Amino acid sequence: MSAPADFDQGAFVRALLDPELPPPNGLETPRGFSPEKRFAVYRNNVCVGLVDALSERFPVCRQLVGEEFFQAMAHCYMREFLPRTPMLFEYGEGFATFVSQFEPARELPYLSDVARLEYALGQAYHAEDAAPLTIGSVRALPPDRLENATATLHPSTHVIASKYPIVSIWRQHMSDEEMTPLDLNRGEEALVVRPELEIRVSTLPAGGVVFVDALKERQTFGEAVDAASGATAAFDLTVCLRELLLAEAFVAISVAH
Amino acid sequence: MSDKKLCAAIAIAGAFATAVTLAETAKAAKAEQEKCFGVSLKGKNDCAAGPGTSCAGTSKTDYQGGAWKYVPKGTCTAIVTPKGKGSLEPLPN
Numbered sequence: 001m002s003a004p005a006d007f008d009q010g011a012f013v014r015a016l017l018d019p020e021l022p023p024p025n026g027l028e029t030p031r032g033f034s035p036e037k038r039f040a041v042y043r044n045n046v047c048v049g050l051v052d053a054l055s056e057r058f059p060v061c062r063q064l065v066g067e068e069f070f071q072a073m074a075h076c077y078m079r080e081f082l083p084r085t086p087m088l089f090e091y092g093e094g095f096a097t098f099v100s101q102f103e104p105a106r107e108l109p110y111l112s113d114v115a116r117l118e119y120a121l122g123q124a125y126h127a128e129d130a131a132p133l134t135i136g137s138v139r140a141l142p143p144d145r146l147e148n149a150t151a152t153l154h155p156s157t158h159v160i161a162s163k164y165p166i167v168s169i170w171r172q173h174m175s176d177e178e179m180t181p182l183d184l185n186r187g188e189e190a191l192v193v194r195p196e197l198e199i200r201v202s203t204l205p206a207g208g209v210v211f212v213d214a215l216k217e218r219q220t221f222g223e224a225v226d227a228a229s230g231a232t233a234a235f236d237l238t239v240c241l242r243e244l245l246l247a248e249a250f251v252a253i254s255v256a257h
Numbered sequence: 258m259s260d261k262k263l264c265a266a267i268a269i270a271g272a273f274a275t276a277v278t279l280a281e282t283a284k285a286a287k288a289e290q291e292k293c294f295g296v297s298l299k300g301k302n303d304c305a306a307g308p309g310t311s312c313a314g315t316s317k318t319d320y321q322g323g324a325w326k327y328v329p330k331g332t333c334t335a336i337v338t339p340k341g342k343g344s345l346e347p348l349p350n
Contacts, residue, residue: 135284139277143270147262221269237269241276246283 016043017079050078050091057092058118060173061099061111073102089126092119110164110184117166117190120158121201124194127156132195132248145255147222151215152252156194161209163187167201195248202243207235212244220256 012024023039054074055062062070077098083091096119099105100112132154141149160166165188172179189204191212204212207228214224228235244250 135277135280138273141273143273144266146273147266147269222265225265225269237272238275238279241272242279242283245276245280 013082015039016046017082019043047075047078050083051075053088053091054078054095057122058095058115060118060170061115063173064108064111064114064169065105069104073099073105076102089122092122095119110162110166110169113160113162113164113166114169116160116162117170117192117201120160120190120192121199124156124158124192124199127154127194130154130251133250133252135245138245138250138253141253142255146253148220148256150218150220150254151250152254153212153216154193154195154249154251156192156199157212157216157249158190158192159204159209159212160190160192161187162190166190167203170201191243191247191249193247193249200247202247204243205234205236205239207232208240208243211235211237211240212249 007026008024015021015024019040023035027035027039029035029038051071051074054077055070058070065073077092077095081094081098084093096112096115099115105111164184165182165186167188167190168182170190172182187206189206189209191200191202191204191208193200210231211224211228214227215221219227225235225237228237228240
């Protein structure tokens, strides 16, 4: 199917998003069908498809605000941000930012960070595969060279720092665990990795996100520790490494020669 | 190598050694769990992702046969649901 030479995509999109507007010019419909009605069906399918995609992408956000609120919020987002690529799994990239500025959601200040976590899960799922480093091969590394070593993290690795307990909120809504009251003033740093087929979500100690970001920039372990300790005096390297090893976040660790 | 630098290198090597041991211990404990099919309530399954994929919390019905949960090892087939027993293999829905 090719568009006619005078096809105006801008006008088409405007008509798609605004039910008040007439259908775009030049629509051909089978005899007996009005272009208005046919275009309204198409408009509805596009909207429902995108809102449903957001709904599936952000299931915990949906639970946190309820179905009706989420649908309305997703609709507002969709009206403002259409997909920028044909890949539906990339849709919702700016949703967390949108949510943080969405006035009616003001009362749930953690909602936006939970959305960041949920988007990261989707990205991790679709990230490139890579074989994680085994714990045995980490054990075999020369201890005196680790300070100057650099790491290659799994391509699916995402970290999200929040002022709110986003991992606990997410986990409670995704599991059978009984809901327990959470201290909303206790921030959490999330680690998302998909070493094989399953996504792993864990909590890094304070400073962990700074540490991982430094490693991603190919800084040495020594430099990454300095950066994390600079951000949080209480940075616990042992706990941080344990979580990264358990999540199988390392693909390679290169020691300097 | 200055004293400070030496301390940092030793601290990092020590943290690695401890972390490796802790991770091995935790992994051994996790291995004692098994994947159990057909026992998960809808939306409560353990696998993970997004639209169009099999994913944590996306199973559409209670006790869906293709969805699984981690349960303590040895307990899966003893779990009885309104749809039958838990299974170590995926079940037809």
